[in-house]
Amino acid sequence: MAQQNFQPALAHVLSHEGGYSNNRADPGGPTNKGVTQRVYDGYRKGKGLAKRSVKSITMDEVGEIYDRQYWDAVKGDLMPDGVDYVVFDGGVNSGPGRSIMWLQQALRPIYTGPIDGVMGVGTLAALKAVNNNDALIDRICDARMNFLRHLGTFPTFGKGWTARVAEVRAIGKAWATGEKPQAANFVDGGQAKALVEDAKAAPSTAPADAATGAGASGLGLSGYLYDLQNQLSPLSYTSEWIGKVVVVVALASAVLAIGGLGYRWFANRRAKRLAEALGTAPA
Missing domain, CATH: 1.20.141.10 (Chitosanase, subunit A, domain 1)
Incomplete structure (x- = not known):
């Protein structure tokens, strides 16, 4: 024109x-x-x-x-x-x-x-x-x-x-x-x-980091409790109680860790889409 x-x-x-x-x-x-x-x-x-x-x-x-x-x-x-x-x-x-x-x-x-x-x-x-x-x-x-x-x-x-x-x-x-x-x-x-x-703000990965960190710490704690259970195995009642705690802590920690990793993937994907929409993504 x-x-x-x-x-x-x-x-x-x-x-x-x-x-x-x-x-x-x-x-x-x-x-x-x-x-x-x-x-x-x-x-x-x-x-x-x-x-x-x-x-x-x-x-x-x-x-x-x-x-x-x-x-x-x-x-x-x-x-x-x-x-x-x-x-x-x-x-x-x-x-x-x-x-x-x-x-x-x-x-x-x-x-x-x-x-x-x-x-x-x-x-x-x-x-x-x-x-x-x-x-x-x-x-x-x-x-x-x-x-x-x-x-x-x-x-x-x-x-x-x-x-x-x-x-x-x-x-x-x-x-x-x-x-x-x-x-x-x-x-x-x-x-x-x-x-x-x-423009909308990119989602923060801080919750993902916190959840992943907490999950890793929880898994470490469950490992410590498992060792303690082995040491107390002669005391059957105490050993059984610690075993139940180990299972609960391990499951909760795994959920936190997986959830944290999943949210991090989601946040990064949203941030990438935002960058593409705003023209700030790498060529």
């Missing part, structure tokens, strides 16, 4: 963003037409202008912010039709770097560089080597949805985000295949910023 088509892409993004909102659960805070107060403050400061509420943002300011801070940031002019819009929309919602990371994930295995959110020579070269942009868009949107599902804010905004990404996918694929794209629609919640700072 060339620069002259920036405006049609922006029109779709603005349809998804809607007007002014200030949802306490939205990490973006006060936002108007997808521009947060923080971004607007930075823009005004760069122009040598006084701060003012994002409610008062003009359409000329909106267009300039989107062009410079999002379209140019993802190098929309250098991407093929449809792919640029999909990456552009993701950049508005979650930041340009995050959206480029989804693109890089989707370009595997052609792209062999790091998932770093930088639209560099390697990423652009891999993009040019793709011969099916329709399928690439599917993979980008899949990576985006995987990221969104791993945010703590997904229960609140997940319905809106899911609807937005579904439309972005359809519009992008239509552009990629030369068809007329459908109209974009506003779905409440879809305009909320989806930021990595709100």
